[in-house]
Amino acid sequence: MCGIVGILDLKGGREIARDLLDRMNQTQFHRGPVEGDLHLEPGLGFGHRRLSIIALEAGLQPLFNEDETLALVFNGEIYNFRELRTKLQALGHVFRTPSDSETIVHAYEQWGHACVNHLRGMFAFAIWDRPQQTLFMARDRLGIKPMHYALLDDGMFAFGSELKSLLALPGLKREICPLAVEEYFAYGYVPEPRTIFTGAHKLLPGHTLTLRVGQPVPKSKQYWDVPFTPHQQMTERDMEGELIARLREAVESHLIADVPLGAFLSGGVDSSSIVTMMAGVGSAPVNTCSIAFNDPSFDESEYARQVAERYQTNHQCETVDKDDYGLIDTLAGLYDEPYADSSAIPTYRVCQLARKRVTVALSGDGGDENFAGYRRHRMAMGEQRVRSMLPLALRKPVFGLLGKAYPKADWAPRVLRAKTTFEALARDLTEGYFHGVSINNDRQRKQLFSDSFRQRLQGYRAVEVMRGYADAAPTDDPLSLIQYLDMKTYLPGDILTKVDRASMAHALEVRVPLLDHQFVEWVSGLPSDCKLRNGEGKHIFKKALQPYLSDDILYRKKMGFSIPLAAWLRGPLRETMQRAVLNPALLDTGIFNVAYLKQMVDEHQAGTKDHATTLWSVLMFDAFLRKNGAGTATMQQ
Missing domain, CATH: 3.60.20.10 (Aminohydrolase, N-terminal nucleophile (Ntn) domain)
Known part of the structure; x- marks a missing residue:
């Protein structure tokens, strides 16, 4: 590396x-x-x-x-x-x-x-x-x-x-x-x-x-693309057996090293599957590491401990304060350009922990993209079923009107937050999926940007990134298409970038067996209903792993590497956010609607609305400007 x-x-x-x-x-x-x-x-x-x-x-x-x-x-x-x-x-x-x-x-x-x-x-x-x-x-x-x-x-x-x-x-x-x-x-x-x-x-x-x-x-x-070429007919039992054999081979191929080697273990399905296969390959205990949070609502270290005990790994776990927000400027220096995935903070910490004992760590990244494991995959397929029942000519005006009229109820239970769903149903699959994954959707970006900046865009919208990939996609299956879009955008732009910079900051090499291209090619050919079935993502992956992992690991609710953004921005980062919004370097770019920035800060801190994701993206943009010298990073005219 x-x-x-x-x-x-x-x-x-x-x-x-x-x-x-x-x-x-x-x-x-x-x-x-x-x-x-x-x-x-x-x-x-x-x-x-x-x-x-x-x-x-x-x-x-x-x-x-x-x-x-x-x-x-x-x-x-x-x-x-x-x-x-x-x-x-x-x-x-x-x-x-x-x-x-x-x-x-x-x-x-x-x-x-x-x-x-x-x-x-x-x-x-x-x-x-x-x-x-x-x-x-x-x-x-x-x-x-x-x-x-x-x-x-x-x-x-x-x-x-x-x-x-x-x-x-x-x-x-x-x-x-x-x-x-x-x-x-x-x-x-x-x-x-x-x-x-x-x-x-x-x-x-x-x-x-x-x-x-x-x-x-x-x-x-x-020179290469994800093929999504369907396999010849196989029984599910045969698929499960071949999946495990291919997973084991992919993991074993990634164990070549002349330095200490281990694995990240979060207690989720993906990292646990990697540790399981590693434990079956060699005789020495696998070195595993995880981080715990001092807030139980963010902590999944107990599940990591269960896997570590089952496979008798040499496990290391350290507790991190959930208010570990002091890395903002460090992250800006690592990524060199704006980067708003807040899970970069715990990722940085787990890489720091792993490097104390190993030089190479295997990771479970890629499982969600391969096997349709994200909640947004389930949501998108639910929306697509509705789309298939109604023509766009009818959906667009009906759901477009509902989307405009329905309030943005961040405070309400998830089942009542229908505004985003209505807006997505008024669009085709690609634009609807873009709308669902955007950290700031079209309406929010329109409010966020100044009139002069929107003129500079000359009508350009970020959905064109996904449209370009969708037009060239090797599949017309709806679920495969959105998996393909993730593999072209979110996977390299967010997940792999996050892990590369966080790991290399500590001179740690991270390997990703689930993204071995031969494994990806084979998995892409599995039927979509073997990946997402009855609202359960990773169906075939979890079934294949049942002999190796408990149901508590396989079927528990997905947690992810989340952090309490909303609370940070109302508490310890309150003044930092206010300084960022008023930073002359930020204002001099001419990008933002300053009145709306201030409105968001006031509403969020008053607790009347949750603008955490938008404000965090602004905060990290400001950190990028400060790290790169405000005077030298100017807006193209």
Whole structure:
């Protein structure tokens, strides 16, 4: 696990400033505190920070092929590197190190750009092909590892694992992108391929990017997608048996390491399934860790303890104060752009705890996306059943009117909060799902933004991100479609970003077996009613795990990593929120309707309305501005 950076002169031959490349590299010191190195030649510079996981003494990068015509910088792990190594050696390739990194170099030699199709793992890498004067970059299929890049006005191209590495470039345009702001306040993060700045971008998951000296336009190409190809008819019993076999194989493939290894254990289905499979693979006790909250309404550590006792793991649990709100500025520094998922706070803490004993931790992320485990999946399918009974021409005026007339009853029991449901029913599946997952829906963003900012958007709406994916989706099954939308937006933009930054802040590598692409491909072909049945998500997953986990673990109400936002903003963060709303840097962006900001603060603190999610997104946007220098982060005109 590492941090990588690079600069390429697309005009050819200009010297790369060593001190600039070093500054870029050092911004990511936390990603690889063990060692680092630079490589410079005319027109090219590569930098690397290393966290040693495999081949501890032999993985220093940049790494070259035999005649040094190819140079590689790589972040991630290749889980099938031993099989690939054997195959490549049989084809005549000579290896100089036992590292998984060198496998990529020889795979590129053998198969060119198609090398990515042979790699099983999480990765973001760049290869400089000196004879072809070509830079080839790739990101893993699901977006587990990040890759940012920028094309500068002077013809220099730069890339880095984190956005902060590009912010070291004096030539990077740091104007705030209005479309990215619209997307952030809808999703709670800036979805790929955009970043908050106009001058920087993210490489999409499952894509490669190719640049050739003398040709300044990068060429992006998709090499993989979630197939959702239905399996030939199988009985449920057969599905359950094959699911467990494939899960066990995926977990076992992720256990390759030359350093201490363990797992996160929340006591939920996904993390418990990983620990279960780990316990069945080896003889030594599994190292597990979890965090507890001093407020029982947020604490699920008892369930983690039950799993740990059943499988006799070497378990560690620490209690965290539910009012652990002191990380706001730390998080802004980790994510480099606005990021509003408040579960980043406990995620940071559990990574901090895990790093005390292990260097690699396995996580259960991906289970909800694979098996339709989110509450919003159930809600969306309920709404879709109503849509299927009534044509859009009838639904739109009827439910649109009800949505406008029905009060926003945040204070009421969930069954009476029908406004969002009515609004969703007036839309098609994609827009209805977008409406349901938005942290601030269209109506709320309209109130939040100033008139002048809405004019800058020129009618652009964040739903276009989902519409683009829906139009290209390989399935027309409603449940599969919304799972696909999650895998393209929420999974890489929120979940995987959160875990990557929180873990790398502590030099911890996190692996996600449930997102092994071979496992994802197989699960995507399961019938939808095996994933969501009678209002119960993860149906087939839970059935398959019944011999391994108790019903208390499998069928209890999902809790998640929640924190008491509403109470924080009425209590200990009250003054912080007021300062943020009045921060000149925030107001100078021209983005916000200042009167509405103040109204929300007053209503929330009086307890008459719950604006916690919106106010938190504003608070984290303000933290981003302060962290990045208010004067240098300006709005694009």
